[in-house]
Amino acid sequence: MDDREIVAFGVALLYLRRRRPRRRIWVHEILQGREQHGEFHRLVQELRLDGERFQRYFRLDREQFDRLLSTVGPVITMTTTNYRRPIPPAERLAICLRFLATGDS
Template sequence: MYEILKHRQIEKNSPFPRRFWVRPIFAVAKRFQQGDSENLVAEMRQEEKDLQKYFTYFRILPEYFHILYAIVKPFIEKQNVIREPISAKTRLEITLRYLAAGDSQVSPSFAFLVAPNTISKIIRETCQKIYEALYDEYFFKPSEENWKKKIGEFETLWNFDHCMAAVDGKQVEIQVENRSARNSRKISSQV
């Protein structure tokens, strides 16, 4: 009880008091009027000349999007209980855009007009459901035989010895700790 009262007191003293259940820019009507899913993406999909932009935006061709959507839709579709849910198509588009851009979750929030906390939940749930739906048929099964096969493929196709996997198209920010490089040499020399 104390925690609830304390939280309410903090909200009252906040310079930005809570005023909305859903911010007006994230309202369903705004999402249909101005959101990427109903406008930009729909336009790129309709115009044959914009398939390259569609691929740049999602890193997937529209026909493969539809295949993935058909597989994943039953797992990510939400029921209409109190409010109209975000469609399964938009959920998949948000997730693919986030994965393709390598940006923060704020960007798809403004692009698709969905609250950032909802974006976070959508991305996490959709990635999990994609993994579960595709694992048996498409994902690599780790075994000594399969690893040797992959190493052989890399050597044959790309002339890379002792390589079994590669990552392409995703930038990952790596933050180095203050003491890591210098102290690791000191520690190893002390041992």
């Protein structure tokens, strides 16, 4: 690379860095209410009361879900940071199982 190519590369890099919009919020306002209004915190908690529907929804019964959660829970637990709270292991597992059961994201 000669000097002109290095300068052109540097200018292009500065241009790209300048154009990238800065993130003003970490979690969108709509998603901040997921602990009160989200699928896991409302629907799944109601499904736990009805074993048959829980089994149809996740393809596992409640005992299997709890046993699987106790096995993989420590592995899928994320640490809390100053910026945001992590998704709890039970919710992570529920999302994964629902995807595997239906293929829907």
